[in-house]
Amino acid sequence: MSAVLTEIPRETKTADRDALSRVWRPRPGFTGWLSVTTHQQIGLRYIKTAFFFLLLGGVEALLMRLQLAFPNNTLLGPFRYNQIFTMHGTTMMFLFAVPMMEGVGVCLVPLMVGTRNVAFPRLNAFGYWMYLMGGIFFYSGVFTGSVTAAGWFAYTPLSGPQYSVGKGVDYWAQMITFTEISALCVAVELIVTILRMRAPGMSLNRLPLFCWSMLVQSAMIIFAMPAIVMASNFFLLNDRTIGTHLANPAEGGDPILYQHIFWFFGHPEVYIIFLPALGMVSMILEANTRRGIFGYPAVVLSLVGNGFVAFGLWVHHMFATGLPQLGEAYFTAASMMIAITSGVQIFCWIATIWTGRLRMTAAMHFVFGFLFIFVLGGMTGVMLASIPLDLQAHDTYFVVAHFHYVLIGGALFPLFGAFHHWFSKFTGRMIDERLGRISFWILFVGFNLTFFPMHLAGVNGMPRRVYTYPPEMGWQTDNLLSSIGALMIAIGGAVFIANALKSLRAGRVADADPWDSSTLEWAVPSPPPAWNFDNLPVVSSRYPLWIDPEERACVVGMRDDRREVLTTTVLDAAPHHRYVLPASSIWPFLTAVGLTIGLICAVFAFSGYWLASLLGLIGFIGWFWPPRHVEVEP
């Protein structure tokens, strides 16, 4: 390693902030805004857009709860209700949860590993534009009457051309193409960023746990997303637009094969959403217990294990379809195994809390809320892995309760915790802790009030996805409580938004490291400059900010007249070579626009794919056009 280190010229000057600023500042004007490629800007755009979709999905949830508050309610008819629950699930899974996690990853990972940007900045920008356009395209269906009512899972034949007329399902299937492209872009660039652009000395066993979780999540995206392309695009869209009958039982197609492929994506999707949240919990705990997470290797192995096992249990969504028993037993075992890897992390966190010096910030409130809700959701998850119980609980409100416990508890609460924890890093102001705690308590009580009664409604026989129910079924109390709880969640969300807006304007100005944390993102000013680090850091510990400031080292000799970063080796993070990141460019945006036009046309005529290819090709030519002055290495 030292041999490689010496190759870096050591005699050069310290960084020149003016020079860095000249190289990294965004181009002016509207086209400059469209050309941005810095990871913080792109990451924040992801987060803001995803938050907007969270609000949309939340409004849809409230509408459903209003409809179900009373038996035989006629607020929404069956068609509207079916559309709204489809939109709710789709929005939350594809347009909120995954992009939000990716946004946080894009924001934090380069800072945590100590580099200046993600490995492929233009790809990053392109991914964001595809996501944004996919979301707009999907919701444009509301105005053209093309909203699917076939559920977010779009089981055939119900979602097929015979039973779902109109363009709603096509819009849905093509929207997935957009979010998929976006997710794959982020996955690729985060993997390369984490594996090849870590600060010198940050060997893999010193990688912050959040980066580990993003690494595993990104790898999962790469394996899971092709399956959903297969299901939504190859099976469903082709069946609907060119009559392939791949999933149409009337013509020899197989609806169960569609389900297998859908859930081969659909189950890992859940872990794609919640692994980054586990990473956030680890980081928040580390900062607020003043110690490294107990059992770091065990936590890392659990994350990796989660990633593997997640691909082996999709069939537990299909226990009622009548598959062979021996196979079902395997999937029961695999589904329960996921409780081991999750359990190990919970135990390690509790051990960390026990032996640390606890500081109860607002973020920590959300972490404790997460522990309560997520562990409870895990328990019902173990129950659902058991085939006999699943055969009763499957597709009832028990399942609705379960996955909201694991997804809201497992992902949204850590995410809100992360908002409070990292708010200062990206806004330069501290978030109001008192309001944060208030919003936590409203959300926590509201959440349990909404979703706990659903367990009871479920075991009392209430199926999912019903737009109404008769009064004599005995479900009205549970449903009314759920609806009241949903209103409470809305209030909690409003307090949270109010807090964010207030703190943005009038919060205490934050210094670089308000929590005395351990990781590199806290070494730079809040908000960080576009180039992140004046001098790239060198790391000699898993907790680089907890060692004496005098012993901290940095890389010198990096050129500051171009967007230069240092790549390092995969395992030991020994310096490897200089890597020049491309300049800002409007071509990712233009390419995304071209592909969007083509993909939208493809919903109406298959030849749209030729248009997409052509426009995409033109975009890529512009994108990869070499810069006029190629610098020759001295």
Next chain:
Amino acid sequence: MNAFPLLLVSQSALEPGGTNASRILTLGEGMVFLLGIIFVAVMIMAVIPLMRRHRGIEQEPLERTHQPSEATERKLAIVVGSAAGATVVILLGLVAVSVVVGKSISTAGMPSHALTIEVTGNQWWWNVRYMNDDASKIIVTANELHIPVGRPVVIRGMSNDVIHSFWIPGLQGKRDLIPSRVNTEWIQADRPGNFRGQCAEFCGLQHAHMAMWVVAEPEDKFDAWFAHQGQDAVPPATEELQRGQQVFLNSACILCHHIQGTEAAGQVAPDLTHFGSRMTIAAGTLQNNKGNLAGWIADPQGIKPGTKMATVPVKSEDMQPLIDYLESLQ
């Protein structure tokens, strides 16, 4: 306001009336108990540090880091390792128990001498056929199953359009009805009673109104019911009822509905041969009485928006005879 004053509504997995549902409930109770204890234990462990004196955010500054001693870490490793080991053992136990119970409720665990009933899902009602080696003894009905108490019944589940799921929580877990496939499960009632169930796989607009009833009755009562269902429809006894029959046979009703012993031979809607003996109309949407039936015939789309039941124009003076006739089909 109770739409089903006469029917004992039971669609709860917590009130089992059959072997399989009881086994599942016992397993569920055991798991809730065990997992509940674990949950409480984990929560207590997580909350204890909060009980100790901890620092609020305002009480800065803290020591910069606090890395516990090697000895503490070793002790922790033992505790955490044991907890993880215990998790593995408990989960293995749960897998084993689940597989055993799963086998007992599957068709592999079914006693012999079963009655076979074919249930076909349709948007949004259930077609029911009692299978018999003698084809003339096959009986067809809809949305209501009668089964003898204490005798296993095999359900052969199929679908005519989209995927549905057959689910009677008081008797057994659910089984999807998938077009182009046949799925089987078995149910057995241990006590007489009416068990409600409804479609459990989202099947479109009126998924919410696709219920069915299983009436479990003693063997002799079941045999009588079965023998009666096998017969042709009761011929209209009075002039009024004859008029009602003519209204039915001369309208579009016969394009879809079937009444054994008449010219009505439609095959795409519920069989009405013994309609009057059934408890509900429109797959559990309404209780079966004359008022509800009149409302249903007059405006099916108002009661069950999206239903495939056509709005057949019936002259107002014809309505009463028609209703009387249909309700007379005991």
